[in-house]
Amino acid sequence: MPAICPQCDFPFPVAAPESEEFSTCPVCGAESLVRVFPALLAPAAAPTGETAGESEAVCFDHPRKRAAAACSQCGRFVCALCATEFRGECWCPQCLAAGVQKKRVTELENSRTLYDSIALGLATLPALLISPTLLTAPATLLVSLIYWKKPLGLVRRWRWRMVLALVLALAEIGFWVTIVVVAAIAARKAK
């Protein structure tokens, strides 16, 4: 019985690996269906790195540890502790960190700002109260143009929000320009 109850963390009865039946936890009474995979049975052994002998190549960060591989990006020797398998190659921690910082390693990105949603929000929400668009329409235009080339969310493929924001911002600016022109003409006629 290797599985544990997802609610109370106590041993949970799993009869068959592909059973469709829900089982009841004998401790907390929660009804759950648990799928167990071989990773649960694998021993969790973390590499520690072996101590280097004399005249042996050593890790760049751990001078007492024997080098186990060379970083595929910068060529530094790394021990078993530092060697990270990434994209089928060996990367050192510094190259990984630099890749994340410079946003070159999209596989490790854990958040993104959605500039297209910001632009669309800026174009639509203030429009409910009409008058704030006098300021927010030019702001939308700026945001859309400045961040046009910024990457979208990881799973977003199209820039329709940005395009819609631009169209709305231009329409709002057009609206205000029309108001000003009409008011100016009316004022001139009144004189």
Added chain:
Amino acid sequence: MSGPRHYRRLPGRRQGLLFGASLWVAEDHVLSVQSWRFREEYRRYYFRDIQTISMTRAHDWLVPAWMVWLPLVAIGPAAILFRFWPDALWAWGWMVAAEAAWWLGSALFGGSQVKLRTAVGTATLKSLHRMRAARKFLVAVEPLVRAAQGPLPEGWQDMAPVYPPAAPEKPRAAEVVESAPPKGPLWAPPWLVAAGLAAAGGMAWLDLRGYSAAVQTAQAIAGLLLAGATAWLVLGRLWKRVATRVTVWGVVLAIVMGVLAWMRNFVPELEQLIAHKAGNPATLRLTTSYVWLQWATTAVGLGGAVVMVTALLFPKASRKADTAP
């Protein structure tokens, strides 16, 4: 550097006014996307690391955004139709009642909580809050994980160490499931939001019956309660503490109530303006829409309060935070 990965959407999606969640699959991992309107956070679960996927029957009090918007959008056409078809009020009411009944049934019997366990922790997949979606997700992902990890070895049930090693005595099922909600100064209690909603709904009803003095008192009480609950929740969110779905939903209702109240005050002024400009008050009176808004406010307020109290009585599995092994 390789180009961006191509993700395929997995079943299950959660979309609220502020928070959203969805699941995507790439060739070697599941990507969990949690969006906070203008920001997305990602978590990757590689097939080779997934130890267990569990589905638990749970009550789910999440209200889909469309359930809030649909009655609000429908009330406009219903108000116009009311002039030609007096039963439009009832049609709208039946639609809202059917929607509420479907939601209540789904919340009580169709909810699920899916957890994914790896060697470093357990994560709740928030987009899989309905059992149907959870089953579809399992059908889509299980073969991929099995393909990456291979089959379970013979006698697997006796192989792995049990965590935790020994099972001590635990209280009976009912005592564990009905655990107390999280306490603390940064947690907005649902009763406060429920009380606010009930007061606001009562206020709208009194207003409808013509008790304007009582309305003013109730309005002040409701305003204070809702403002307190909202401030409490906003503080909680700022410090990233636990805020239950129930309370988040309550605050969304509070905002809806605010919009309705604003519209309620705005509509008579609009009527007067139109009537004055057109010079023909008899044909342009829109007082029916005022009554409609009153009814909507009453329904949202009192219905919300009932649901909040029901949620308090059935807290099973809806407030449990993620656990780490």
